[in-house]
Amino acid sequence: MARSGKGVTLWARDVRDMADQRENTLRLPGFAFPDKLVITKHISAVTDDVVLLAVPMQKLRAFLSEYCEVLLGRTLVATCKGIDVETGEGPGEIIRRLCPDATPALLSGPSFAVDVAAGLPTALTLAASEPEPLQHALTGGNLRLYRSTDMIGVETGGAMKNVIAIACGLAIGAGLGESARAALMTRGFAEMNRFAVARGAEADTLQGLSGFGDLTLTCTSEKSRNFAYGLSLGRGEPQAEGVTIEGKATAKAVASAATKAGIEMPITNMVVAVMSGHITINEASDLLLARPLKEE
Ligand SMILES: NC(=O)C1=CN([C@@H]2O[C@H](COP(=O)(O)OP(=O)(O)OC[C@H]3O[C@@H](n4cnc5c(N)ncnc54)[C@H](OP(=O)(O)O)[C@@H]3O)[C@@H](O)[C@H]2O)C=CC1
Numbered sequence: 390m391a392r393s394g395k396g397v398t399l400w401a402r403d404v405r406d407m408a409d410q411r412e413n414t415l416r417l418p419g420f421a422f423p424d425k426l427v428i429t430k431h432i433s434a435v436t437d438d439v440v441l442l443a444v445p446m447q448k449l450r451a452f453l454s455e456y457c458e459v460l461l462g463r464t465l466v467a468t469c470k471g472i473d474v475e476t477g478e479g480p481g482e483i484i485r486r487l488c489p490d491a492t493p494a495l496l497s498g499p500s501f502a503v504d505v506a507a508g509l510p511t512a513l514t515l516a517a518s519e520p521e522p523l524q525h526a527l528t529g530g531n532l533r534l535y536r537s538t539d540m541i542g543v544e545t546g547g548a549m550k551n552v553i554a555i556a557c558g559l560a561i562g563a564g565l566g567e568s569a570r571a572a573l574m575t576r577g578f579a580e581m582n583r584f585a586v587a588r589g590a591e592a593d594t595l596q597g598l599s600g601f602g603d604l605t606l607t608c609t610s611e612k613s614r615n616f617a618y619g620l621s622l623g624r625g626e627p628q629a630e631g632v633t634i635e636g637k638a639t640a641k642a643v644a645s646a647a648t649k650a651g652i653e654m655p656i657t658n659m660v661v662a663v664m665s666g667h668i669t670i671n672e673a674s675d676l677l678l679a680r681p682l683k684e685e
């Protein structure tokens with residue numbers, strides 16, 4: 390956005406050397422900040438009406454509890470993808486509950502930060518109760534936004550695709566093959582839809598960028614931290630430290646909510662069981678294959 394000439398302020402709780410280096414050397418090295426981008430460690434310097442929240446899902450409640458007062462009356466656009474494991478809420482619901490004076494919105498869909506930073510073409514979904522002004526304000530440069538009023542559908546798609554990406558990583562890592570991955574993506578998509586509709590989503594929202602689109606990207610690229618986590622677990626390799634892998638906590642949150650609501654989520658349940666070491670990947674595969682036969 391700063392590249393396309395808009396005034397943008399970037400706040401972080403620890404700006405490290407970003408202001409001097411004009412680059413995020415720790416998390417996104419190799420991309421010089423546009424001259425227009427202002428870096429600050431003082432959140433009070435963020436005075437814009439629209440604020441994008443790019444903290445991990447499991448940190449969003451703590452972040453909002455600390456900073457809601459400062460962000461009073463703004464439009465808060467969550468970019469995180471997940472379900473809070475303590476409360477079972479998604480980002481839109483958390484903003485609405487903790488910051489009732491703010492206007493909640495979501496930006497979701499297939500987009501690796503590194504692709505956006507490289508200026509590659511990217512299409513996303515912007516969800517809000519009245520998304521059109523925001524869609525126009527945030528579209529620009531290499532970013533094209535579609536709009537939706539179905540916040541529950543958009544947040545559920547973004548959360549669930551990470552769980553299915555872990556499943557796909559496990560399958561590929563354990564050598565179960567590309568056909569198994571396609572089956573997991575397809576049946577995982579059915580799970581995503583089932584869970585989303587039970588949470589109140591519209592039936593066709595997950596067919597868009599924030600559902601099918603992000604599922605496709607995340608399940609097929611080693612750039613995805615969720616897929617890469619599954620892959621290394623499947624290969625029996627050590628896990629990377631300090632990396633945000635949203636699907637780990639979200640799988641537990643979804644499995645627990647689905648069990649309470651009586652929704653069938655066999656792939657999500659297998660991901661939880663494998664991550665916790667209760668079963669092996671081959672046992673999970675055998676259990677999924679042995680499920681009662683049904684109509685597609
Ligand atoms: N990276 C990507 O390609 C994409 C990420 N997303 C989603 O965006 C969300 C964030 O991901 P990403 O940016 O990659 O995650 P990272 O873990 O790389 O960065 C998280 C940032 O949040 C900050 N943070 C964490 N907790 C707090 C807190 N309590 N208060 C203030 N700041 C906090 C961290 O600060 P510090 O440096 O001080 O730890 C860090 O700057 C995730 O939900 C992810 O799914 C969506 C699309 C693409």
Ligand SMILES: O=C(CO)COP(=O)(O)O
Nearest residue numbers: 498499500501613614615
């Ligand atoms: O959400 C993303 C791409 O749309 C990023 O995926 P990971 O968090 O798995 O890296």
